[in-house]
Amino acid sequence: MNMADDESGDGQLEARLAEQEAFEPSDDFVEQANVSDASIYDEFADNWPACWTRAADLLDWDEEYTQVLDDSEEPFYEWFADGTLNASYNCVDRHVENGAKNRVAIKWEGEHGETRTYTYQDLFREVNEFAAALRDLGVEEDDVVTLYMPMVPELPVAMLACARIGAPHSVVFAGFSAEALATRMNAAESRYLVTCDGYYRRGDPLDHQAKANEGLSNVDHEVDATVVVDRLGDNGFGHDLQRNQHDWDSLMSAHQGDRVDPVERGAEDMLFLMYTSGTTGKPKGVKHTTGGYLAYTAWTSHSVLDLEPEDTYWCSADIGWITGHSYIVYGPLALGTTTVMYEGTPDYPDRGRLWELVEKYAVDVFYTAPTAIRAFMKWGPEYPAEYDLSTLRLLGTVGEPINPRAWKWYYKHIGGEECPIVDTWWQTETGGMMVSTLPGVGTMKPGSAGPPLPGIGAHVVDTGGDEVEAGQAGYLTVDRPWPGMLRTLYRNDERFVDEYWQTHSDADAGEWVYFPEDGAKIDDDGYITILGRVDDVVNVSGHRLGTMEIESAIVGVEGVAEAAVVGGDHDIKGEAVYAYVILEDGYGGDDEMRDRIVAGVDDAIGPIAKPESVTFTPELPKTRSGKIMRRLLEEIANGEELGDTTTLRNPEVVSDIQEQASGD
Ligand code: WT7
Numbered sequence: 001m002n003m004a005d006d007e008s009g010d011g012q013l014e015a016r017l018a019e020q021e022a023f024e025p026s027d028d029f030v031e032q033a034n035v036s037d038a039s040i041y042d043e044f045a046d047n048w049p050a051c052w053t054r055a056a057d058l059l060d061w062d063e064e065y066t067q068v069l070d071d072s073e074e075p076f077y078e079w080f081a082d083g084t085l086n087a088s089y090n091c092v093d094r095h096v097e098n099g100a101k102n103r104v105a106i107k108w109e110g111e112h113g114e115t116r117t118y119t120y121q122d123l124f125r126e127v128n129e130f131a132a133a134l135r136d137l138g139v140e141e142d143d144v145v146t147l148y149m150p151m152v153p154e155l156p157v158a159m160l161a162c163a164r165i166g167a168p169h170s171v172v173f174a175g176f177s178a179e180a181l182a183t184r185m186n187a188a189e190s191r192y193l194v195t196c197d198g199y200y201r202r203g204d205p206l207d208h209q210a211k212a213n214e215g216l217s218n219v220d221h222e223v224d225a226t227v228v229v230d231r232l233g234d235n236g237f238g239h240d241l242q243r244n245q246h247d248w249d250s251l252m253s254a255h256q257g258d259r260v261d262p263v264e265r266g267a268e269d270m271l272f273l274m275y276t277s278g279t280t281g282k283p284k285g286v287k288h289t290t291g292g293y294l295a296y297t298a299w300t301s302h303s304v305l306d307l308e309p310e311d312t313y314w315c316s317a318d319i320g321w322i323t324g325h326s327y328i329v330y331g332p333l334a335l336g337t338t339t340v341m342y343e344g345t346p347d348y349p350d351r352g353r354l355w356e357l358v359e360k361y362a363v364d365v366f367y368t369a370p371t372a373i374r375a376f377m378k379w380g381p382e383y384p385a386e387y388d389l390s391t392l393r394l395l396g397t398v399g400e401p402i403n404p405r406a407w408k409w410y411y412k413h414i415g416g417e418e419c420p421i422v423d424t425w426w427q428t429e430t431g432g433m434m435v436s437t438l439p440g441v442g443t444m445k446p447g448s449a450g451p452p453l454p455g456i457g458a459h460v461v462d463t464g465g466d467e468v469e470a471g472q473a474g475y476l477t478v479d480r481p482w483p484g485m486l487r488t489l490y491r492n493d494e495r496f497v498d499e500y501w502q503t504h505s506d507a508d509a510g511e512w513v514y515f516p517e518d519g520a521k522i523d524d525d526g527y528i529t530i531l532g533r534v535d536d537v538v539n540v541s542g543h544r545l546g547t548m549e550i551e552s553a554i555v556g557v558e559g560v561a562e563a564a565v566v567g568g569d570h571d572i573k574g575e576a577v578y579a580y581v582i583l584e585d586g587y588g589g590d591d592e593m594r595d596r597i598v599a600g601v602d603d604a605i606g607p608i609a610k611p612e613s614v615t616f617t618p619e620l621p622k623t624r625s626g627k628i629m630r631r632l633l634e635e636i637a638n639g640e641e642l643g644d645t646t647t648l649r650n651p652e653v654v655s656d657i658q659e660q661a662s663g664d
Contacts, residue, residue, distance in 0.1 A: 017408050017417075023444040025420040029393065033440025035303045040441070044454035051455050052079070052483050055299035056291070059334065060094050061085045062264045065291070069481065074512045075501045076488065077481040078268050079292035086262035087271055087294050088164035091333035092127055093262065095120040100309065104338040107312070107361055108153045111200040111344030116153055120336070123157070130154075130161035132258035133251040137192065137225040141166035141263060144190040144273060148181050148212055150174040150199035151343045154229045154248060155319050156329045158194045163271060163290075166263040167192075170273040170285075173320030174199065174208060176606040180283075181215030184275045187285055188490060189221060194248075196229040197236045202348045207237045227251060267291025273490050274322055276428040277546035278499060279535045285490030286428050293431045294330055296484025300432040301331030304422055304453070305365055306394050306439055314340035315367040315396075316354065321543070322428040323398055326484075327367060331432070346372060351379045355387040355414075366414070367396035369542035373406045374572050381413040389414060394439055396422045399542025400574045401530050407446035425449040425530050427516055428544070429500065431484030434458060435528050448527040456482055460522040465504055465513070468522065473531060476520040477504045479513045536630070538567030538575050545577070545609050547630075553604030554579055554611075557597050559587035564620050564628045568612070568637030576612035577601075578637035580620060580657065589616030613637070615661045619653040621645070636661055 030036050044051040049069040056065070065083030095103065101121040108116040118126070139145060145162050147169050149155040155171070162169040172184050174196070185193065195212040198205050209228060216223055228241065229248040241247060265271075271290045275283040301307045305327065313332050317323035319341075332339040340361055346354045358366060376384070395415050397407075402423055411421055421444060425435035435458055437443070437450035444450070452458035457480030460468050468474035489496040504513040519531035533539060536547040547565040554563035562582040567575035581597065583589055594614045601609050621629045624647065635642050636658055645651050 017412060020408075021445060023411070023420075023446070025439055025444075026418055029418075029420055030440050034306050034308070035438050036440035038441050040303075040438070040454045041451075048455055048480070052295070055295040055483055056080055056083070058298040058302060059085060059090050059291075059295055065267060071481065074510070075481075075497065075505070075514070076493070077485065078487075079289075079481075079483045080267040080295070083267045083291055084264045085267065085291060085294070086164065086166075086265055087290055087330065088127055088131075088160040089262040090294060091160055091163075091330065092120060092124050095309075095336040096124050098336075100336055103309065103336065105333060106153055106156060106339055106341055108341045109343065109357060111203075111348060118153060123160070126157045126252070127160040127164060128259050129252050129255045129257075130157055131164040131260040132255040133227070134161055134167065134192070135165060135260065136251075136255070137227070137246070139165065139167050139192055139225075142270070143167045143192060144188040145169050145192040145194065146181070146185050146188070146190040147171045148174060148193060148195045148208075148215070149229065149320075150196055150208065150231070151318060151341055152196060152199065152229055152231050153341065154194075154196070156333075156341075159272070159319075159325075159329055160333075164260055164262050166265050166269065168270040168272050170275070171320055171325065172275070173318060173606070175318075175320070175608055177603055178211045178214035179218065179604050180606060181212065182218035183283065185215070185219045185223070186221070187275070187283070188273055191222065191224045193223060193226040194229070195226060196231050197239065198232045199343060202345060205232050205235045205237075209237065209239045213239070213242065265290045268487070272325065274325065274428055276322075277537055277544050277549060279537070279546065279548065281546065281548040281552045283546075283549070284495070284499070285492070286486045287488050287490050288431055288484075289487055292483035292485070294334055296432045296482065297326040297331035298334040300453070300484075301327065301335055301337075303438055304424060304433050304436050305331070305367065305396060307332055307335050307337045307365060309336040311364040312338045312340065312361050312391075313365045313367075314342075314358070314361070314363045316342065316346070316372065317367070317369065317398075322431075323367075326432050346375065347379070350383075351376075352383040352386055355384045355389060358389050358392065359387040362391040364391055365394045365396070366392055367398065369399040370397050370402040370406055371400065371541040371572060371574055373397065373402065373410050374574075376413075377406060377409045378572065381409075384413050389416065392416070392419050394422070395419045396424055398424045398426070398433075400539050401532065402447065404446035411446075420444060423449045425518075425528070429486040429516070430482070431486065434478070434482070435530075443525075445523075445527055448523065448529040451526045451528065456480070458528065460520045460528060461504065465506075470522060470524045473519055473521050475504070475534065476516055476518045476528070476530065477513045478516065479511070481514075485514070538565075538577060540567070540570075540575055540577060540608055541573045543608050545605070549605060550577060550579070550601055550609050550611070553601045553609070554581060554597055556604065557600040559584050559593065560597065562620065564630065564633055565611070566630050566633045566637055568634060570612065577609060578633070579611040579614045580633055581614055581616055582618065582620065583616060613661070615657060617653065617657045617660055619650055621651075621653055621657070622649050623647050624649045633657075
């Protein structure tokens with residue numbers, strides 16, 4: 001029997017591994033780890049918030065701060081507020097000045113195997129030249145620059161160039177649609193765009209510029225300048241540059257050799273904005289600042305990812321998401337590490353592609369998502385087995401819960417049973433990792449992220465705010481601020497307080513509690529297992545999508561009267577989008593309609609949000625008060641036995657929907 005096809009139980013995993021519930025890091029790992037003493041938990045607890053100087057000390061400050069935390073206006077916390085620094089200086093210049101100019105900063109590999117290598121000196125040169133170009137285009141301090149770019153090295157160069165001149169960037173994931181780009185540029189009133197002609201996906205060039213131009217045509221205000229990177233060369237789509245559009249290479253030539261002094265930024269000045277999905281249809285502009293965010297990503301890269309300047313480190317995420325911001329760009333570069341960037345997908349040209357790159361670049365630390373691991377598992381261990389993965393020292397995962405079986409597969413087939421695994425829980429809003437074992441300190445328990453990191457006040461509570469007993473499900477909360485936290489939602493302080501601080505705080509008593517909207521449980525050792533979102537957010541392949549956003553895209557399709565979207569279980573993606581749709585009279589629920597709905601979601605958001613299944617129904621299950629009972633739709637999507645339906649106003653629709661759904 002082909003082992004790749006073996007889906008039963010724990011497959012080929014040895015019985016010993018299958019039953020083992022706790023794992024220890026090897027002595028070799030512990031010996032070399034950046035953090036290996038459990039006393040760090042007490043050190044942080046006893047010395048809070050001053051403990052966070054440890055993170056700030058990883059940076060070079062222009063002006064030292066005098067106060068670690070200012071909590072005078074809760075929940076608008078400020079960190080290191082009177083200190084000043086520049087993120088680009090910290091990620092680039094200081095390594096050049098400290099004798100590491102020839103160390104590799106970025107190793108880039110294109111889908112077809114082209115490579116580009118940037119030493120810190122190369123990065124310094126390009127960041128300066130592009131910073132000069134941005135200034136020349138009129139970008140001033142505090143102007144938001146939108147970066148709608150795929151995984152090309154010009155993306156981190158542009159991010160750092162923005163940071164250098166104090167212009168916050170707002171990166172929009174390249175897989176998002178033209179409409180999503182326009183929404184984000186409008187929300188931030190961003191007048192500058194850096195984009196790309198295209199990129200490769202599974203062998204084919206994609207026309208990104210057409211999407212960017214379409215997005216631009218829907219921006220409500222004047223866009224002063226757009227810069228277009230030429231990635232495709234002769235394989236491009238031949239778009240002419242429009243008014244106010246500039247070619248990246250020509251700008252760089254025009255500014256060859258230019259130097260721009262890094263702007264001294266206040267620690268609380270905005271470093272970037274990142275839009276993420278929430279409960280309503282409108283994406284939230286999460287605001288991160290210069291001092292706290294950079295200190296926090298550097299600290300967690302040091303303590304959790306165990307990064308050393310000599311390491312070659314690879315996070316396989318896309319920079320268009322927070323994982324890439326924090327752990328491809330800012331954290332690793334702040335520490336002077338070599339960070340790997342890969343343009344393509346894991347299965348092109350074949351399923352060994354990632355392991356080929358681990359071998360080729362002798363990767364020391366590898367960080368990926370459970371969805372990828374589940375795909376590797378399905379493909380089978382013969383792919384990684386073909387390559388020498390012995391340079392790996394540490395593995396990490398992020399984005400969604402990892403089931404113990406996938407954890408153990410990763411441990412055995414990628415880590416050779418020698419690398420600790422860090423299962424890191426965090427969010428766009430937290431800026432960096434919050435719950436994880438420290439690889440040089442803690443016991444690992446597959447399926448559980450671990451205890452809160454030192455200094456992080458994470459708890460699992462019931463609706464009344466009391467800590468739940470071990471093993472009971474509750475809500476994850478955080479009752480102390482931390483340097484990497486979001487400061488607000490861009491231009492919407494009210495929504496910031498509503499979304500994150502309302503549910504579990506007791507404002508009158510001065511107790512402010514952050515609510516990440518995840519369910520969780522905790523064990524006797526204080527290890528936290530994340531159970532998933534408790535709001536209307538689905539997590540598809542580790543990507544966060546708002547059901548409301550998808551619903552409004554579907555309702556925008558001609559002929560659709562009403563729609564409800566839920567997340568259903570999916571073997572590889574973790575969750576997939578299931579849509580239930582009521583059509584207007586005169587429209588039929590046929591394949592053509594289904595295609596139009598899927599295309600509508602693709603246009604409004606992007607391919608990742610496309611429904612896995614569309615079920616047509618004359619009615620949606622509603623409570624007497626008229627609320628759609630999503631729980632039932634989830635149960636139908638998962639083919640589960642249905643829970644209580646007695647509160648339904650229209651219980652008879654349920655069996656109709658079930659029949660329809662199973663007929664898909
Ligand atoms: C949501 C945040 C953090 C970068 C990637 C996603 C889920 C994240 C884990 C984990 C279980 C996880 C949570 C969280 N999540 N990491 N290790 N175990 N769930 O960032 O798009 O802001 O999504 O991802 O539900 O709230 P994001």
